[in-house]
Amino acid sequence: MRTPFIVGNWKMNLTLSEVEDFLSTVKGRLPDPHDVECAIAASSIYMDALTKFCKEEKNLKTAAQNCFYKDSGAYTGEVSPMALADMGVKYVMLGHSERRKYFDESNKMINKKVKAVIKNNMTPIICCDETMAKRKTVDEMNWVVNPVIEALKGISPEDAKHVVIGYEPSWAIGTGRTASAAEIQEACFLIRETLIDLYGQDIANEIRIVYGGSVNSRNVAEIMKQEDVDGVLPGKSSLKAEEFIKIVNYQN
Numbered sequence: 282m283r284t285p286f287i288v289g290n291w292k293m294n295l296t297l298s299e300v301e302d303f304l305s306t307v308k309g310r311l312p313d314p315h316d317v318e319c320a321i322a323a324s325s326i327y328m329d330a331l332t333k334f335c336k337e338e339k340n341l342k343t344a345a346q347n348c349f350y351k352d353s354g355a356y357t358g359e360v361s362p363m364a365l366a367d368m369g370v371k372y373v374m375l376g377h378s379e380r381r382k383y384f385d386e387s388n389k390m391i392n393k394k395v396k397a398v399i400k401n402n403m404t405p406i407i408c409c410d411e412t413m414a415k416r417k418t419v420d421e422m423n424w425v426v427n428p429v430i431e432a433l434k435g436i437s438p439e440d441a442k443h444v445v446i447g448y449e450p451s452w453a454i455g456t457g458r459t460a461s462a463a464e465i466q467e468a469c470f471l472i473r474e475t476l477i478d479l480y481g482q483d484i485a486n487e488i489r490i491v492y493g494g495s496v497n498s499r500n501v502a503e504i505m506k507q508e509d510v511d512g513v514l515p516g517k518s519s520l521k522a523e524e525f526i527k528i529v530n531y532q533n
């Protein structure tokens with residue numbers, strides 16, 4: 282069975298004291314990791330604070346929002362996957378629509394990063410974007426699954442079964458417009474079918490697919506009911522500790 286996975290994406294928000302306030306508020310109020318696995322994707326400058334907290338609070342995992350595909354070298358300003366792993370980071374988000382839009386990240390580059398993250402024994406959360414225009418004009422299978430196929434090129438079945446896929450329609454990110462439960466299930470089903478084509482049913486059944494796009498404490502339970510949805514990726518609503526606590530405790 283796939284354990285539900287909820288990862289808050291803080292993006293480029295919060296100061297250190299706000300991070301500390303958040304962590305002290307969520308302490309002891311997160312679900313058992315066997316029921317719902319929780320993570321926070323923070324900016325790299327907060328990895329230290331977050332990984333230290335997560336060593337004590339086993340119900341929260343640390344995620345990075347990005348990394349480079351080389352472990353070290355003359356790459357000024359970049360974040361090393363090897364250094365993230367060394368700090369105890371468990372997940373790395375890759376290919377978020379904001380990375381694709383503002384930093385020109387291509388599927389090819391994301392594929393290199395996926396390989397680097399796996400090599401360093403972390404788990405990639407591979408985000409695939411969908412724009413409204415694409416949903417209307419491009420063949421149904423292409424609008425969401427191509428980024429998944431490209432990101433997983435050269436990834437073995439054994440490694441693939443641990444990855445997380447994030448379905449994130451960019452028209453729903455930060456807009457307050459959530460995709461309907463049916464739209465989310467339709468896309469996640471297509472992704473699952475693609476994973477079956479790539480790796481077979483058994484491996485595809487193990488891969489978690491999460492939805493991101495204006496998730497909050499009011500819509501999370503409905504989204505989580507969808508058969509091919511294994512988690513959510515809230516952005517804005519993960520910034521407030523009380524709201525994040527409500528989201529991760531959606532089963533209660």
Ligand code: PEP
Nearest residue numbers: 454455493494495516517
């Ligand atoms: C995101 O950052 O991936 C996201 C889905 O943001 P929001 O929840 O604010 O739409």
